[in-house]
Structure formats: structure tokens, C-alpha cells
Amino acid sequence: MTLLLYENPVSGNCYKVRLILALLGVEYERRELSVVDRSDRVQVLGGLNPSLTVPTVVLDDGRPLAESNAILWHFADGTEYLPRDSYERAQVLQWMFFEQYRHEPAIAVVRFWVAIAEDDPPPGVDIEVKREEGHAALKAMERHLGEREYLVGERFTIADIALYAYTHVAPEGGFDLEPYPALRAWLDRVAAQPGVVPITA
Amino acid sequence: MTLLLYENPVSGNCYKVRLILALLGVEYERRELSVVDRSDRVQVLGGLNPSLTVPTVVLDDGRPLAESNAILWHFADGTEYLPRDSYERAQVLQWMFFEQYRHEPAIAVVRFWVAIAEDDPPPGVDIEVKREEGHAALKAMERHLGEREYLVGERFTIADIALYAYTHVAPEGGFDLEPYPALRAWLDRVAAQPGVVPITA
Numbered sequence: 485m486t487l488l489l490y491e492n493p494v495s496g497n498c499y500k501v502r503l504i505l506a507l508l509g510v511e512y513e514r515r516e517l518s519v520v521d522r523s524d525r526v527q528v529l530g531g532l533n534p535s536l537t538v539p540t541v542v543l544d545d546g547r548p549l550a551e552s553n554a555i556l557w558h559f560a561d562g563t564e565y566l567p568r569d570s571y572e573r574a575q576v577l578q579w580m581f582f583e584q585y586r587h588e589p590a591i592a593v594v595r596f597w598v599a600i601a602e603d604d605p606p607p608g609v610d611i612e613v614k615r616e617e618g619h620a621a622l623k624a625m626e627r628h629l630g631e632r633e634y635l636v637g638e639r640f641t642i643a644d645i646a647l648y649a650y651t652h653v654a655p656e657g658g659f660d661l662e663p664y665p666a667l668r669a670w671l672d673r674v675a676a677q678p679g680v681v682p683i684t685a
Numbered sequence: 686m687t688l689l690l691y692e693n694p695v696s697g698n699c700y701k702v703r704l705i706l707a708l709l710g711v712e713y714e715r716r717e718l719s720v721v722d723r724s725d726r727v728q729v730l731g732g733l734n735p736s737l738t739v740p741t742v743v744l745d746d747g748r749p750l751a752e753s754n755a756i757l758w759h760f761a762d763g764t765e766y767l768p769r770d771s772y773e774r775a776q777v778l779q780w781m782f783f784e785q786y787r788h789e790p791a792i793a794v795v796r797f798w799v800a801i802a803e804d805d806p807p808p809g810v811d812i813e814v815k816r817e818e819g820h821a822a823l824k825a826m827e828r829h830l831g832e833r834e835y836l837v838g839e840r841f842t843i844a845d846i847a848l849y850a851y852t853h854v855a856p857e858g859g860f861d862l863e864p865y866p867a868l869r870a871w872l873d874r875v876a877a878q879p880g881v882v883p884i885t886a
Binding site: 534610613 | 750
């Protein structure tokens with residue numbers, strides 16, 4: 485069986501998976517699911533992922549795996565994109581949990597409602613509050629990147645992939661990255677890595 | 686140096702760390718930070734954790750580590766609480782990312798504003814919306830646990846610890862667990878594990 489990726493082209497979470505697979509030269513098939521009309525999610529993903537989210541992959545042995553950063557880890561482990569040192573591995577996880585808790589729920593969500601969705605945000609999504617939360621996440625990254633080239637261990641890892649995915653398209657959601665020079669230099673550094681494909685690839 | 690844990694007694698995220706350290710018999714010192722008055726966070730945690738969150742640990746070699754589930758992974762790796770099989774390890778991460786993205790931001794946040802905080806929730810926190818999101822997370826767990834004893838690999842792992850932390854205190858936030866029999870049986874199973882300490886320990 486070929487690796488199968490349920491995904492959406494505009495999703496940064498899905499881009500993370502496309503990017504690690506491109507870097508590793510792994511072939512796969514794509515199945516596109518809408519991020520706007522989710523009415524087919526139970527039918528397509530019900531047996532694969534209790535959260536019904538994309539990305540979901542079905543590995544070449546038929547077993548499913550979900551959550552973008554868990555998929556990144558699975559493919560990167562044993563490669564140059566995930567350190568072997570146990571403290572550095574824990575730091576990679578620290579940044580990936582930061583991404584899913586502090587960064588994505590603000591920056592990706594604002595981008596979605598500003599640039600992608602066809603409706604107004606539902607109750608419970610306050611765009612201005614999320615914009616402030618997004619800038620707090622960007623500030624935390626800026627402080628960290630002011631003293632180093634990459635997020636962990638001074639080399640390009642899946643921590644950088646996880647945070648690059650939605651940071652580099654944050655301006656689509658109206659986030660001005662001008663106040664974050666170290667972060668912008670890091671974005672350029674990641675984009676210049678050999679084998680990095682764009683989100684549109 | 687002794688392992689140092691910056692934490693708060695009511696925080697489920699901090700309880701995860703206390704629980705794995707108790708299971709492994711690791712000694713540590715606690716430093717309590719308030720989850721209500723956060724005015725000392727920059728001073729105490731500024732050099733240790735860009736997110737200024739608890740739990741933050743300082744390892745016995747002086748290096749800091751943050752994000753509860755990254756700390757769980759760091760201590761559990763190489764022990765019985767984290768499988769060696771690469772697919773099972775990825776599944777542990779899948780559930781831990783589910784916890785931080787779908788479960789904690791709903792269930793822990795409702796509990797905080799209902800049972801712990803001394804003020805009303807700020808703009809952007811809609812308790813009723815979060816309550817619905819919390820039940821969606823509990824339903825996903827119920828579906829999964831209806832067919833198995835533990836979240837991953839049919840044994841007790843840090844995926845169970847990560848999700849037990851806020852699930853077992855969800856009723857403090859007004860979540861009725863009556864509709865989730867498989868989840869309730871799993872809560873009992875986790876609580877009965879040798880060495881499990883209560884959140885108040």
C-alpha cells in the first residue's frame with residue numbers, strides 16, 4: 485500500500501506533513517477534504533481518527549495516525565530532522581506543544597476566519613482577542629530566536645517545521661511581522677533549507 | 686542539584702508531572718506559583734520558559750524544560766510508561782496533542798473559570814461554547830475507550846496520564862460524566878494503577 489494523506493491544501497497543519505514527506509522523499513497519495521464543508525468527515529475519517537481532523541495519514545501497513553505534530557515525529561524519528569539527544573528531543577516536543585496550544589489556536593484560527601472561511605466566526609471566537617494571543621506567541625518566538633538560529637539545538641528540526649507552517653502565512657491573517665526581525669530571519673533560514681517545498685506544493 | 690518543579694497544586698498540567706515523578710520515585714523540590722495572580726511570572730520564569738507557564742522544571746543539570754506533555758515524555762522515555770514501538774509512541778503523541786488542542790483548552794478552562802478563578806472569564810472565553818467543545822472531546826475519548834482498556838497499546842502510558850489529569854476533575858467544572866461509561870471505567874482503571882497519587886498529593 486502507498487501512504488495515504490487525508491488533507492487540505494490551505495491547512496498549515498497538513499503542510500507540515502507534506503513538507504516532512506518531501507524532505508524525506510517519501511511518496512504518498514493525497515485525498516482532499518474541505519476545511520469549510522465538514523459534512524463528510526465522519527464517513528471518511530470516522531474509523532481512522534476520533535477527532536475527525538486533517539491531516540490524518542494511513543501508513544503503508546494500513547494503520548492510521550493523526551495530529552500533525554505526532555505525524556511529524558513519526559516520520560522524522562531516526563532522521564536528521566529529529567535530534568537523538570534526549571534533552572533536545574524533549575525541547576522539540578516543548579516547541580511543538582507550544583505550537584498547538586499557544587500559536588495555532590490563535591494565528592491559524594485568525595487566518596482561517598479572515599482569509600479562508602466563507603462565514604463569520606462563531607460565538608467563542610473573538611478575532612481581536614485571538615490576534616493579541618497570536619502576537620504573544622510571536623513575541624515568545626522572537627525572544628527565543630533572538631539568541632539562536634533555530635528553535636532547538638542550532639539545527640533545522642521538526643520544531644522549526646511545526647512553527648514555520650502557520651508563522652510564514654500569518655500575514656494572510658493580518659499579522660504584521662515587521663516587529664519581529666529575528667523571527668523573519670528565521671523564516672528566511674527555514675525557507676532556504678534544501679528540499680523545502682512551498683505550502684502550495 | 687535537585688530537580689526543581691515550578692507548579693501550582695490545582696493545575697492538572699502540573700499534576701501530570703507530580704504523577705510521573707511519583708510513579709518513577711524521582712525526588713524533587715516544589716516552588717508554587719499562583720494561577721490567579723501571575724504578576725511574578727516574568728521574574729521567576731523569564732529565563733526558563735518563553736511561555737511563562739507552569740509546570741516548568743529545572744533538571745538536575747540546571748537545564749529548563751516546559752510544557753507538561755514534553756516533561757512527561759522526557760521522564761517516561763525508557764520506562765514502562767512509554768512504549769518502545771515506534772507506532773505506539775506516535776499514538777501516545779497523537780493523544781497528547783489531542784489533549785492539549787481539544788481537551789485541555791475546553792475542560793481545564795471551564796473548570797478554571799467555574800471553580801478556581803476569582804473573576805469572570807475575559808472576552809474570548811465563552812463558557813457554554815467551551816462546555817460543548819469539552820463534551821466533544823469526552824465523546825471522542827468514549828468512542829475510543831469503548832473498545833479498549835487504555836488509550837494506547839493496551840497498557841497504562843503517559844497518554845493516559847495526560848488525559849486523566851483534567852478528565853478526572855472535569856466534574857468540578859460542571860461536566861457530568863454519567864453519559865460516558867467507558868471513560869468512567871478507564872478513570873477507575875487509571876486511579877487503581879500502583880503508585881498513582883491524587884491531584885492533592
